[in-house]
Amino acid sequence: MNTADQNRRILLAATILGAIAALLWLTLVLPYLPGPSTFALPINIAHFGALVITALIVLFALISSIGIGLIAVFRRNREMAWLTVLLVGFGFLSFMAVNTNSWWHTFARQRAIASAQPIIVEIEQHKLRRGEYPKTVDELGPLPRTNVIGISGYTYERVENEFELSFRIDDAHFNWEMVMYRPSGKYKGHGDMPEVSREGAWGYYVFD
Numbered sequence: 001m002n003t004a005d006q007n008r009r010i011l012l013a014a015t016i017l018g019a020i021a022a023l024l025w026l027t028l029v030l031p032y033l034p035g036p037s038t039f040a041l042p043i044n045i046a047h048f049g050a051l052v053i054t055a056l057i058v059l060f061a062l063i064s065s066i067g068i069g070l071i072a073v074f075r076r077n078r079e080m081a082w083l084t085v086l087l088v089g090f091g092f093l094s095f096m097a098v099n100t101n102s103w104w105h106t107f108a109r110q111r112a113i114a115s116a117q118p119i120i121v122e123i124e125q126h127k128l129r130r131g132e133y134p135k136t137v138d139e140l141g142p143l144p145r146t147n148v149i150g151i152s153g154y155t156y157e158r159v160e161n162e163f164e165l166s167f168r169i170d171d172a173h174f175n176w177e178m179v180m181y182r183p184s185g186k187y188k189g190h191g192d193m194p195e196v197s198r199e200g201a202w203g204y205y206v207f208d
Helices: 003-030 040-075 078-098 101-130
Strands: 157-161 163-169 176-181 195-197 200-206
Touching: 003 101, 003 176, 040 157, 040 163, 040 195, 101 163
Parallel strands: none
Antiparallel strands: 157 163, 163 176, 176 200, 195 200
């Protein structure tokens, strides 16, 4: 096989691997992007599926790149050497796609918190008019969207003398995060996760 044919095959392999890596990355970050949450459930399912596939790809790329790399060295095969480089790069990009989820996760949380501010204002105005917080969400009417694709919506609950507004974020590491707001700013976790982190006036904790 001549050099031109080898170059074409290497370019084709690079294009295919790059397209797969880009598709996986998009599927991993899609739930955290701005947009309507109409299809939050299937998108989150696809998100977890992409995570499993990505983990398998990283493992495959690591093992196969070692094997092909050794063959390339012993046979002095240029095409196999480039394939080794492509597999290592592909595995690295797939690994980074998973690890950038924390940044997108924070972005999604902050966006959903910002979108909730008009609801909090409406709840406080309700208290000023009637002397108490709404007992149920029916007194408020339909709650606005979160404006995050993977966050289905907000939950309202009357808690003692205040209220709690919350939403849930599914995470890329097989756990999920509960984000909540209370006027008093007093939060506590549930179950085995008593530690509550803060995001401004909001609190959140993670369930493994």
